[in-house]
Amino acid sequence: RVIVGKKVEEGHVNWVIAYNMLTGIRFTVSRTNAKMDRELTDADFAARHKFSFDITGNELTPSAKYDFKFKDYSPWVFRHLRAIFGLDPADYLVSLTSKYILSELGSPGKSGSFFYFSRDYKYIIKTIHHAEHKLLRKILRDYYRHVVDNPNTLISQFYGLHRVKIPYGRKIHFVVMNNLFPPHRDIHQMFDLKGSTIGRDFKEDELAKNPRATLKDLNWLRRGLHLEFDARIRQVFLDQLKRDVSLLQRLQIMDYSLLVGIHDLGKGNEENLRETTLKVFQPGGEREADDHSTAMLTRTPSRMENARKARELRLTLKKEKPVPMGKASTRMPSEMSSGDERRDRIFYSYDGGIRATHEDGSGGDKIYYLGVIDCLTHYGFIKRVEHFWKGLSAPSAQISPVPPQAYAERFLNFITGITMTPEEVERRGTLESYR
Ligand code: ATP
Ligand code: CA
Ligand code: CA
Secondary structure: OOOOOEEEOOOOOOHHHHHHHHHHHHHHHHHHHOOOOOOOOHHHHHOEEEEEEOOOOOOOOOOOOOOEEEEEEOHHHHHHHHHHOOOOHHHHHHHHHHHHOEEEEOOOOOOOOOEEEEOOOOEEEEEEOHHHHHHHHHHHHHHHHHHHHOOOOOEOOEEEEEEEEOOOOOOEEEEEEEOOOOOOOOOOEEEEEOOOOOOOOOOHHHOOOOOOOEEOHHHHHHHOOOOOOOHHHHHHHHHHHHHHHHHHHHOOEOOOEEEEEEEEOOOOOOOOOOOOEEEEOOOOOOOOEEEEEEOOOOOOOOHHHHHHHHHHHHHHHHHOOOOOOOHHHHOOOOOOOOOOOOOOOHHHOEOOEEEEEOOOOOEEEEEEEEEEEOOOOEHHHHHHHHHHHHHOOOOHHHHOOOOHHHHHHHHHHHHHHHOOOHHHHHHHOOOHHHO
16 A cells, blocks of 8 residues: 555546545634634534535635535534644645545445545545444544543544535535654555454565555464564553454444554655556446556645645634634633644654664654544444445354454454564464464
8 A cells, every 4th residue: 555646646547536625624614613612512422513505605615616515523522532632723724635635545445435635645535434434433432532531642643524515416424633654764664453253465566566564463463573562562551452442342333453553763765756556436336347557647645735824814814803713602712722732642753653672672763653543433434334244144253343442452462472573472472363
């Protein structure tokens, strides 16, 4: 899996959708940001607002290039989340709306989701299944609490939840989240780890064709890798992971993975231009068409350029009149969320990741980019899929998903194992089930 995708420009199959997503985000996020900050109320978690965009515009929405409907969910909760995660409101808007250019990566997983990167590669828009959307709405309060209580959480950072619909099109739900990988560094190896072995092997001989593919559990074991952390960091990492996983387990979530990106400081950056393969939407269809033609090359915009745009936008935002508040406006505004209120965020503190450490605490020659991703799948949903496959007489053991608790245990066991050298694992007798 590579970081650079296909540019979505006018004429691209998904141009209209991408344009509408960004227009909707820009409008709704500016609308919320323009108001005085205040404390969250119960109603904020359930809130949803629907907007109609058309070419003429109306008293509520400005004119847009296309007709579409846009739904914004829990805008105040996400505004607070963005502040807690330390995002600058103006930067966020610039990244997501800059000339409406996104890069699209077709669906890399089996789920049929699409991934779009903001032009500066800081943010990912992931289209999600309706069931995932419902789940995020349901767990939003628990998620929010968890993020507040756990400044070092490894779980995906959600910045917004929206829905877009074009005339005669289906409803497309999507989230905006953090790209775990930095725009300015090559990721030399990437792993998606679940702690299971069934189907968790990326064919090694395909690696030559696609050297930046996302590898899996068995590839990790085969390489005898381990996360090089000193005892303290390892403990912080495992403690945090335990807390994160226990939340997911309590919410009956499974199928998540630990995404691990490794930047080798010794290798550095080879090139700034990368090529990739492209998969595209089948208009109206659930699955993508396979198109392995080489897509165009895109260059990451300079940080300077973005900083300048953010400054300009900040100035315009200041000039904007605050929009009158809704019902909940009687609450006293809380103290402004300053952005950098979480003290450490240690897993993202070294150039967006965490540096490897030797036993004596000195710095190693790798940067790790770590996060728990794909955490919106409820057990009930998996069960339904499983029944479907069982009906097709697949050997049930091979696909049989374990319940959330067993999933969590297996996951933690595996990840604990990868913080140890193979010899240590041998000594402690963990990971038995993987050999
Ligand atoms: P499936 O359900 O089949 O696993 P999915 O469509 O739900 O697939 P994810 O598992 O969320 O997709 O992600 C697929 C891949 O996309 C990951 O293995 C990783 O390479 C990349 N990816 C996902 N989320 C992020 C992120 N936040 N930052 C960087 N890369 C990501
Ligand atoms: Ca996944
Ligand atoms: Ca998924």
